[in-house]
Amino acid sequence: MKFTSLAVAGLVVLVANGFALLHAARNRAGQVDAEMTLTQRDLTRMPDVENSGVTLLLNFRDRPNYTPYGYHPDSEDWLDRAKLTSLGFYCSLDPSNESARDFYDRQVPRAVFVALELRTDGLIDVDAATKVDTLRSRYPDRHSVLILPATVRITLRNTYPNNRGTTRISGYIENTPRAIHVPRPFSAFLPPANPAATYRIHVTVGSLLDPWVTGVEPGATGTGLPR
Amino acid sequence: MKTSGLSPADAQKSADRIRTLREELRDPEIAEALALTPEQTARFDAWATSSLTALSRQFDIDTCASQKRMSWGMRIASTLGALAICAAVVLFFLRFWGYLDSWAQAAIVFIAPFAALAGTEYTAQRERARYFTGLMALVALTCFVLNLQVVGEIFNIAATENALLAWGLFGILLAYRYGLRFILFIALFLLVSYGAAFFAARLGYQWMDFGDRPEIAALLGVAVFVLSLRLRHERNSDFPAVYRLVGSLVLLLSLLSLAEWGRGSFLPGQTKNIELFYEFAGLLISAGLISLGIVRDWIGVVNTGAVFFAILLFCRLYHWLWEWIPKYLFFAIIGLVGILLVAALKRLRVQYPAEVAA
Numbered sequence: 001m002k003f004t005s006l007a008v009a010g011l012v013v014l015v016a017n018g019f020a021l022l023h024a025a026r027n028r029a030g031q032v033d034a035e036m037t038l039t040q041r042d043l044t045r046m047p048d049v050e051n052s053g054v055t056l057l058l059n060f061r062d063r064p065n066y067t068p069y070g071y072h073p074d075s076e077d078w079l080d081r082a083k084l085t086s087l088g089f090y091c092s093l094d095p096s097n098e099s100a101r102d103f104y105d106r107q108v109p110r111a112v113f114v115a116l117e118l119r120t121d122g123l124i125d126v127d128a129a130t131k132v133d134t135l136r137s138r139y140p141d142r143h144s145v146l147i148l149p150a151t152v153r154i155t156l157r158n159t160y161p162n163n164r165g166t167t168r169i170s171g172y173i174e175n176t177p178r179a180i181h182v183p184r185p186f187s188a189f190l191p192p193a194n195p196a197a198t199y200r201i202h203v204t205v206g207s208l209l210d211p212w213v214t215g216v217e218p219g220a221t222g223t224g225l226p227r
Numbered sequence: 228m229k230t231s232g233l234s235p236a237d238a239q240k241s242a243d244r245i246r247t248l249r250e251e252l253r254d255p256e257i258a259e260a261l262a263l264t265p266e267q268t269a270r271f272d273a274w275a276t277s278s279l280t281a282l283s284r285q286f287d288i289d290t291c292a293s294q295k296r297m298s299w300g301m302r303i304a305s306t307l308g309a310l311a312i313c314a315a316v317v318l319f320f321l322r323f324w325g326y327l328d329s330w331a332q333a334a335i336v337f338i339a340p341f342a343a344l345a346g347t348e349y350t351a352q353r354e355r356a357r358y359f360t361g362l363m364a365l366v367a368l369t370c371f372v373l374n375l376q377v378v379g380e381i382f383n384i385a386a387t388e389n390a391l392l393a394w395g396l397f398g399i400l401l402a403y404r405y406g407l408r409f410i411l412f413i414a415l416f417l418l419v420s421y422g423a424a425f426f427a428a429r430l431g432y433q434w435m436d437f438g439d440r441p442e443i444a445a446l447l448g449v450a451v452f453v454l455s456l457r458l459r460h461e462r463n464s465d466f467p468a469v470y471r472l473v474g475s476l477v478l479l480l481s482l483l484s485l486a487e488w489g490r491g492s493f494l495p496g497q498t499k500n501i502e503l504f505y506e507f508a509g510l511l512i513s514a515g516l517i518s519l520g521i522v523r524d525w526i527g528v529v530n531t532g533a534v535f536f537a538i539l540l541f542c543r544l545y546h547w548l549w550e551w552i553p554k555y556l557f558f559a560i561i562g563l564v565g566i567l568l569v570a571a572l573k574r575l576r577v578q579y580p581a582e583v584a585a
Contacts, residue, residue: 006348009400013340016375016393024382050318052325055380088431102498106490108431149385151433175433177385183329210383 023208030207033132034142035214038201042123043180045190045197054187056201058178060116060123078127079152079171087112087130087171089154095167100156104169107154113209114150114173115139125173128152132209149209150176186216235357235406236465238286242279246291249275287355301358306409309362313369320373329381336374340397343367351405364401364410371397388424388434391417406463415451415473422447439491441481448477472527475516479535482509486542506546509539521575533572540564 043056081091087110093103115127115135123146129135132147139145150173157170180203182190191197202215233241251257252271263271282288289295316339324332347363354360375390398414401407420437423444427437437443452474455467485492486509489501516532519525541561548557 005400005404006344009344009397009404010341012393012397012400013337013371013374016371016390017337017378019389020375020378020382020384023384027382027384051321052323053321053380054325099497102490106498109433109436110431111428111433151431151436175435177383179380179383181380181383183381184325184327187325210385212383 024210027206027208027210028212032142032204033136033207033209034146034203034205036118036143036146036203036205038118038123038203040197040199042118043201043203045192047192054182054190056180056182058123058176058180060125060176061121062125062173077170079173081169083128084152084154084169084171087128087152089152089171091154091169095156095169100167104154104156109151109153109174112150112152113147114152114176116146116148118144118146128173146205147209148176148205150174180211180213182213182216186213189216189218191218233282233286234460234462234464235286235288235355236463238282239288242282242288245275245278285355298356301356305358305362309365312362312366316366316369317373320377324377333378333381336370336377339370340367340374343370347401347405357405357407360405361407361409364405364407365413367401368394368398368410368413386435388421388428388437391421391424395421402466403463408465408469411466411469412473415470416477419444419447419451419473419477438484440493441484441491442493445478445481445485448474448479448481450474451477468525468527471525472531475528475531479509479513479516479531482512483535483539483542485509486539506539506543510536510543513539517572518575533568537565537568540568 042059044059045054045056085091089107089110090103093100095104097103110130112128112130113132113135114125115129115138116123117126117139126145127135127138128150129138135147139147152171152173154169154171156167158167180201182201190199198219200217201213202217203211204214205211249272252261252263252268258268289298320336324335327335343363343366347360347367350363351357351360372394375393378384379386379390395414395417398410398417402411402414423437423440424434426443427440428434430440432439451470455470455474458467458470460466482505485505486502489498489505492498492501492505494501494504513532513536516528517536520528520530520532544557544561544564548560552560
């Protein structure tokens, strides 16, 4: 009895670690969701002299329609009214209504899955859905499309030029997990953080969508797209 | 004097009362009014000395004013020292973990909380004042935070709110086992954050965005405050004050946030009206907390209420006047309101002993 609370504290540590390791094992034991080769353009090494661990930051471009002056009306914005409705947002109110800003900005964001496609100019978000299977059936190529959890928020955007054009319903993606740890021995092959350094990283994404590094090719160039 | 069954906080209160009484009895005016005989005075002195010695032997409490001042210094020094050691532990690990294989990294961070727990227990058995025990407990909690953080990073596991629950429970267990108020304060904040993150995640938010819906945290703040009235703390009689402090801080911070950013509210209606509603609700609740604190003699609640009342009032005046009047006049009005507040509190302070006497 004297050491009960101490034993329970130890048990909390054990159980928490047990859950984390079980999660990692399930992720790696299940069906692989994607196997991709990315480059220094898609996975950047951040310089940190105080941290000897190697963590890469996943870079992807948001929809290619944003300009410093607002959203270009002619650009490709797949996160439109129809897509946002399919993700569960309420889009009934006309964006020109005077209370529309309040109506859309106060809506609860949705937990979704986002598809990132590897193109010649880098990773770019191309679609979102509430279920992984739905998204994977739309993008079956596991070597060029990465699926990750994210959240989508709905908002109103003013279109080009200078935010004075028409207002339209749009959304934005956030909270995508972006850090990927590189363990030994792979971290030893990776060149130090340097804008000129080139490398390729082989990444596997497990059944629970947690990625891990399976190989590093220092000095390699190219897009990482399958030939 | 019976010292069994007393908590360290109760023992300190008893010692303070005895010390104050002894000092008062030495005052010539009081001595004259009481007209104690030399035998009675000597008997009281002997009783006071033996009681203070017994309390001091069992609880390592402060028996004079200079000891008390030193204790505060030691508490501040040990807390700052603990924070610095925690930072050192984390930075030391980060500096070298890259040279280890994943299994070694995971093993080190898994063993670290157990080693720190053992150190905390060892220290607690060798000291009564809990300075080093508090330091070691904070290191143990930091090691556990580092443990889950590193395991998550090694396996690239997407962060979840469940880690907050594990850290909060671990902190609560340490706080209650060793009677540590600072650890309880941290643990309660972790558990409130977990509760808010849990409900936010069920609403569709990413759990880390729980601050977007401050009403959830406000309700949890009320729950923590009410817990201070419901839970019995015989061994740790100074813990309810920590519950009240955390509860009132969470509640008032949430109200302040809603008053400034009404879009996060669940209430229907225009954002401006919601912000106005929460501004006045915040003012009323902080005034209510000041009054409740005065009646119940809860100093922490009075101070927290007063600070938030002033901040909310400042915000209201800012929204009303900043755009409309010259800046010097705005600050003059703020100063005037501050003076009026002090006058009102002074009046309350004068009234209160009269009510107690009545």
